[in-house]
Amino acid sequence: MTSDSHAAQASHDGGHGDHSEHNDHSGHHVCSFQLFAGVFFALLILTIITVAVSRFDFGGFNMIIAMAIAAVKASLVMSIFMHMRWDTAINNIAFLSSILFLSLLFLFILADYSTRGDTDPILATPSMQMKPAEYYQHDWSGH
Amino acid sequence: MTTQVPAAEVEAGPQKGSNYLNSHRGFWSWAGTLDHKRIGIMYLVGVTLAFLAGGVLALGIRLHLWQPEGALFEPDTYNQVFTLHGAFMVFMFIIPGVPGSIANFVLPLMLGAKDVALPRLNLASFYLWLCGTLLAIVSMITGSVDTGWTFYTPYSIHTQQSVVTMGLGIFMLGFSSIFTGLNFIVTTHKLRAPGQSWFKMPLFIWAIYSAGVLQVLATPVLGITVLLLAFEHIYHIGVFDPSYGGDPVLFQHFFWFYSHPAVYIMILPAMGIISEVVSVHSRKPLFGYRMIAFSSIAIAVISFLVWGHHLFTSGQSEFVMMAFSFLTFFVAIPTAIKEFSWVATIWKGSVALTAPMLYAMNFLIIFSIGGLTGIFLAALNVDIHLHDTYFVVAHFHAVMMGSVAIGFFAGVHHWWPKFWGVMYNETLAKISAVLILIGFWVTFIPQFIMGSQGMPRRYASYLPEWQGYHQVSTVGAIILGAGFALMMGYLIHSLFAGKKAKANQWGGVTLEWHTQTPPIHENFDYDPVVTHDPYDYSQLEEMKGKS
Amino acid sequence: MSEGHHDLITIPAPEGFVPHQVAHHFDSVEKEFQSCKLGFWLFLATEILLFGGLFAAYIYYHDLYPESFVEGGKLLNWQLGALNTVLLLASSWTMALGVRSAMLSEKSKMQGYLFVTFLCAGGFMVVKYIEYSGKIAHGLLPGYFFGLEPGSVYAEALGHLPYPNLFFSLYWTMTGIHGFHVLVGMILIAWLMVGGAKNRFHAGYYMPVEIVGLYWHLVDLIWIFLFPLLYLVP
Numbered sequence: 001m002t003s004d005s006h007a008a009q010a011s012h013d014g015g016h017g018d019h020s021e022h023n024d025h026s027g028h029h030v031c032s033f034q035l036f037a038g039v040f041f042a043l044l045i046l047t048i049i050t051v052a053v054s055r056f057d058f059g060g061f062n063m064i065i066a067m068a069i070a071a072v073k074a075s076l077v078m079s080i081f082m083h084m085r086w087d088t089a090i091n092n093i094a095f096l097s098s099i100l101f102l103s104l105l106f107l108f109i110l111a112d113y114s115t116r117g118d119t120d121p122i123l124a125t126p127s128m129q130m131k132p133a134e135y136y137q138h139d140w141s142g143h
Numbered sequence: 144m145t146t147q148v149p150a151a152e153v154e155a156g157p158q159k160g161s162n163y164l165n166s167h168r169g170f171w172s173w174a175g176t177l178d179h180k181r182i183g184i185m186y187l188v189g190v191t192l193a194f195l196a197g198g199v200l201a202l203g204i205r206l207h208l209w210q211p212e213g214a215l216f217e218p219d220t221y222n223q224v225f226t227l228h229g230a231f232m233v234f235m236f237i238i239p240g241v242p243g244s245i246a247n248f249v250l251p252l253m254l255g256a257k258d259v260a261l262p263r264l265n266l267a268s269f270y271l272w273l274c275g276t277l278l279a280i281v282s283m284i285t286g287s288v289d290t291g292w293t294f295y296t297p298y299s300i301h302t303q304q305s306v307v308t309m310g311l312g313i314f315m316l317g318f319s320s321i322f323t324g325l326n327f328i329v330t331t332h333k334l335r336a337p338g339q340s341w342f343k344m345p346l347f348i349w350a351i352y353s354a355g356v357l358q359v360l361a362t363p364v365l366g367i368t369v370l371l372l373a374f375e376h377i378y379h380i381g382v383f384d385p386s387y388g389g390d391p392v393l394f395q396h397f398f399w400f401y402s403h404p405a406v407y408i409m410i411l412p413a414m415g416i417i418s419e420v421v422s423v424h425s426r427k428p429l430f431g432y433r434m435i436a437f438s439s440i441a442i443a444v445i446s447f448l449v450w451g452h453h454l455f456t457s458g459q460s461e462f463v464m465m466a467f468s469f470l471t472f473f474v475a476i477p478t479a480i481k482e483f484s485w486v487a488t489i490w491k492g493s494v495a496l497t498a499p500m501l502y503a504m505n506f507l508i509i510f511s512i513g514g515l516t517g518i519f520l521a522a523l524n525v526d527i528h529l530h531d532t533y534f535v536v537a538h539f540h541a542v543m544m545g546s547v548a549i550g551f552f553a554g555v556h557h558w559w560p561k562f563w564g565v566m567y568n569e570t571l572a573k574i575s576a577v578l579i580l581i582g583f584w585v586t587f588i589p590q591f592i593m594g595s596q597g598m599p600r601r602y603a604s605y606l607p608e609w610q611g612y613h614q615v616s617t618v619g620a621i622i623l624g625a626g627f628a629l630m631m632g633y634l635i636h637s638l639f640a641g642k643k644a645k646a647n648q649w650g651g652v653t654l655e656w657h658t659q660t661p662p663i664h665e666n667f668d669y670d671p672v673v674t675h676d677p678y679d680y681s682q683l684e685e686m687k688g689k690s
Numbered sequence: 691m692s693e694g695h696h697d698l699i700t701i702p703a704p705e706g707f708v709p710h711q712v713a714h715h716f717d718s719v720e721k722e723f724q725s726c727k728l729g730f731w732l733f734l735a736t737e738i739l740l741f742g743g744l745f746a747a748y749i750y751y752h753d754l755y756p757e758s759f760v761e762g763g764k765l766l767n768w769q770l771g772a773l774n775t776v777l778l779l780a781s782s783w784t785m786a787l788g789v790r791s792a793m794l795s796e797k798s799k800m801q802g803y804l805f806v807t808f809l810c811a812g813g814f815m816v817v818k819y820i821e822y823s824g825k826i827a828h829g830l831l832p833g834y835f836f837g838l839e840p841g842s843v844y845a846e847a848l849g850h851l852p853y854p855n856l857f858f859s860l861y862w863t864m865t866g867i868h869g870f871h872v873l874v875g876m877i878l879i880a881w882l883m884v885g886g887a888k889n890r891f892h893a894g895y896y897m898p899v900e901i902v903g904l905y906w907h908l909v910d911l912i913w914i915f916l917f918p919l920l921y922l923v924p
């Protein structure tokens with residue numbers, strides 16, 4: 001069984017590392033130095049934007065904006081630094097499925113939290129709707 | 144360019160009579176082995192010991208409940224006994240049981256591979272299991288854990304510190320399980336024999352693969368949950384503790400996000416075993432191969448959407464409860480598809496009532512009841528009444544004990560000749576299978592009845608009205624115990640004085656029956672190529688011709 | 691066909707490098723590479739879910755006690771957090787370049803990039819240390835140890851709010867577990883540099899560099915979310 005195809009391929013790709021559009025999904029793609037530098041630069045800019053927008057109050061949208069920027073940064077790291085753009089389909093599925101199933105955890109926990117007491121006529125009375133924060137007041141001066 | 148050098152570690156070809164058991168000798172050839180077959184055997188011994196420990200504790204529980212006021216233990220001790228029974232059975236036996244032992248041994252053979260894809264990780268997974276188990280035992284010696292295997296907060300935060308040791312043990316057991324599942328997923332993807340397309344894989348592989356997906360995607364959440372529980376003890380992180388502003392319902396969400404899929408980590412591999420056993424011992428291709436394969440995947444996916452049915456009385460939102468109740472009913476579809484397909488496979492097959500087949504039939508009978516009573520509990524309104532009663536206890540024992548443990552032993556009996564090259568006494572095996580079936584029903588039918596009448600679980604004492612039911616249940620547990628003791632007896636006896644097994648004891652045609660019995664260290668002395676469907680019994684003539 | 695069975699495959703290496711021997715149960719180095727990589731991707735998936743539990747707890751309590759989280763977040767030093775973000779992003783970049791050099795059999799470049807990555811990681815931990823000491827000095831500790839000195843600015847900011855302890859519990863736990871991953875990453879990078887010094891990684895075999903790289907990017911990935919959630923609480 002000959003197995004040098006892999007070594008040959010790696011060196012072949014290495015010969016000209018500037019073809020980031022080159023569409024191979026073998027998981028042996030060599031990116032150009034410039035592409036990596038560009039991604040790093042973009043990540044820095046996005047970090048500055050993150051800090052900048054946090055100075056303004058968009059109400060409930062602050063969380064969405066912050067997470068959206070973080071998601072863009074994350075997808076840059078994943079697709080370019082982690083080579084997911086050039087990786088095999090199964091590797092991508094393996095990793096991305098974790099995010100899919102994690103979103104289920106988020107979805108149901110938040111659905112539970114945000115609809116508690118909504119359908120029960122007794123629980124829906126104002127006194128029962130108080131969230132735990134209003135029940136207790138702690139004195140945080142030491143213990 | 145490629146050079147081929149003679150192997151350093153692999154011995155020069157198998158000699159006649161050489162097999163994986165005798166090819167290397169000495170303690171370290173086992174303790175440091177990378178051979179999936181030996182790791183499987185070590186797991187087999189380990190999980191069986193855990194099963195025996197859990198079983199003895201179960202007998203203790205049943206004997207204690209002979210009297211309404213309790214016959215054996217102080218109430219505190221009773222709490223510890225049922226906690227340890229649950230923890231041992233769930234985390235040390237049922238979850239690692241089939242994947243660690245049987246699948247470890249059989250899966251690479253069925254794929255025509257020389258080993259699992261990541262042998263070192265496989266060994267690490269075994270040692271994580273061992274360390275986790277030892278830590279759990281340490282927690283038992285140094286203190287006591289009396290929370291039940293579910294470790295619900297806030298009680299588990301305020302009880303003894305040994306919960307931390309137990310929690311870390313479970314963290315390790317969790318990662319052991321993750322690494323096993325991960326390994327099987329990679330092995331299934333990368334090491335199938337030439338010609339073995341996805342739909343030419345035995346259904347056992349489909350089941351193990353689906354369980355592997357669950358192990359990888361669900362178990363980490365258990366890991367972080369027990370870690371946070373340990374942090375609650377160490378510095379009161381507070382996320383699960385109302386006195387620090389936390390919400391105990393969040394713990395239950397986290398815990399069941401893992402532990403509901405965990406039920407399928409347990410049952411899917413057992414279902415895989417039943418698929419193999421039913422087909423081989425009926426000498427008939429499985430009815431509805433693709434339906435069974437897809438139903439495994441469907442079960443894996445649906446199982447992530449239903450965990451809230453454990454929180455119906457915990458104070459979660461009514462909307463979410465309705466959604467969870469509705470979604471839970473969907474689990475019935477793929478499980479029923481499997482049950483019907485197995486029965487249809489037996490229908491008009493040439494059924495051999497061998498010991499593995501008897502165990503498989505026990506599974507089919509008990510699982511149908513275990514599954515159907517699950518539908519009661521999925522119904523939101525019925526569950527409010529039945530929650531935390533003996534009905535629930537009987538239901539999940541029908542699934543975990545009556546189906547998973549019995550499925551596991553069906554597999555042990557089916558592949559025992561492959562493991563060791565010896566056969567057990569089949570008459571005794573059949574007697575024990577019947578004893579276990581009778582013992583099971585005598586134990587759990589009274590529990591179903593008591594539960595429907597409101598007998599709560601985990602109580603050390605009960606109203607005298609229930610004494611009759613409890614005593615019948617205890618007698619059943621003793622019959623069960625006798626059945627398992629008999630099984631251990633003849634299995635161990637067979638190792639020393641068993642008849643030599645045939646190379647293909649049952650006339651199976653999946654790849655593990657194509658190789659020598661017991662297999663050689665390298666599994667196959669040729670490179671297997673798959674040309675037939677996995678349950679195409681016309682190969683049998685060909686196979687006989689070869690040997 | 692059956693002849694290759696008892697022979698191991700050795701991958702030839704470029705001049706000056708050590709050839710790699712493929713494990714006995716793989717029939718090609720490509721299979722070995724792809725198997726290890728798929729296994730590692732699955733492991734990274736488990737890491738996402740492990741941290742996911744913490745993020746779920748964060749979102750839950752952020753919803754429950756929004757004020758406590760916002761005011762708590764203001765007491766963290768966002769400049770230090772931003773500095774650490776830059777350090778980790780830079781280390782991710784140099785790690786990506788290190789993997790690239792390994793794929794091109796450029797040993798000294800690879801070692802250099804790995805070393806810079808290691809330094810950035812170390813810098814991250816130093817900044818973390820400075821940050822943690824400040825929090826310890828002001829009693830902004832997790833859970834049971836949380837205590838505000840009466841009359842201090844911290845008591846002023848948090849004293850009237852419900853359960854500010856939870857924000858700091860989550861801050862310490864999330865950054866602590868993340869910091870633990872950084873330490874593990876530093877050990878792994880050091881291990882790569884040892885292997886690199888022994889000429890083990892080249893175009894024909896760079897799998898360990900690749901998977902440690904993936905691990906390191908994951909550490910970066912998690913920090914990308916931790917930074918806005920903890921230091922700039924929305």
Ligand SMILES: [Cu+2]
Pocket residue numbers: 402403406449450452453
């Ligand atoms: Cu469930």
